[in-house]
Amino acid sequence: MLMLAIEQNTDISKLTTLRVKASAEFFAAPVNLEELVALFKEIKQKNWSWNILGAGSNTLLSSRPLKGIMISTNKLDFVTKLGETQYEVGAGLRMPKFCALMTRDSLAGTEFMEGIPGSVGGGIVMNAGAHGAEISDILVSVKLLNLASLELEERTKNDLDFAYRSSNINSQTHLLVSAVFDLKADDKDAIRARVQTNNKARTTRQPIKSFTCGCTFKNPQAGYGAGQLIDDLGIKGHRVGDFVISNLHGNFFENHGEGTSSEFCELMKFVQAKAQSEKGMSLKPEVKPMGDFSKEELEIWS
Secondary structure (H helix, E strand, O other): OOOOOOEEEEEOHHHOOOOOOOEEEEEEOOOOHHHHHHHHHHHHHHOOOEEEEOOOOOEEEOOOOEEEEEEEOOOOOOEEEOOOOEEEEEOOOEHHHHHHHHHHOOEEOOHHHOOOOOEHHHHHHOOOEEOOEEHHHOEEEEEEEEOOOOOEEEEEHHHHOOEOOEOOOOOOOEEEEEEEEEOEEOOHHHHHHHHHHHHHHHHHHOOOOOEOOOOOEOOOEOOEOHHHHHHHHOOOOOEEOOEEEOOOOOOOEEEOOOOOHHHHHHHHHHHHHHHHHHHOOOOOEOOEEEOOOOHHHHHHHO
8 A cells, every 4th residue: 555645736846956837747756665656556556647757857748737737856865885986876965965975985986966956866867977977977876666567776977978968867667766886095184175166156157046947058069168159149138038148147048036937948949030030040949848848849850
């Protein structure tokens, strides 16, 4: 019998860093593998559709009511020490917290995570990175729940086909439960200095106090960032509804009120069209859509 509480008709707007208006027919936040398996047995029995959400950065929820159940991994945030430099980490652990814990233990490798508003699970799925480092650099293996068999599967880093901001993990067939990382012992003060440098770079160059999804677009080419391209186009400050292209960093779209997914999509299309017509460059979104989008809106990701 499932003991996990399942909420109905839940406002999930605050579950993403973008704070886009959104709601779900059902919602649940399992705290361990046992609850997760029991939940998916219930889902199969009731034939519900599902979506999986971590910290909610890099995600654009549809403002159309989400059918089925939204599953949050936020409570899967455990940390287990396996050896001197190895840790198993739950998918829901926030990357900045992981960085803080490893810094405390004088272990290097997570400094790039400072300030990234995402979870470890989401970071692995998209191979998150910053400051010349990526999460795949320190990853050893992952545990995935096969959503068809409800069996736990282990895959090594080499099994995941990591590339720039991507992996082969399919959230419709597998749910990332935890990951093992291998770090390097280092001087704590040296680690803290790198963390502080990364923090300063982020706080001075990005609108961290605004509601954003993080970077909206992938960099169009090596050495030329999407933010620089948008700056060169002269369109910072352009607004659609409650979404505004940040004046601090052009690759961040700020929610200045109760922005909807349709407004965000319209702003993305505007930027893509400008980049293509004035620079001959194709901008591909880094943000991922979740929920019900129109055919026209989905063309943004094609």
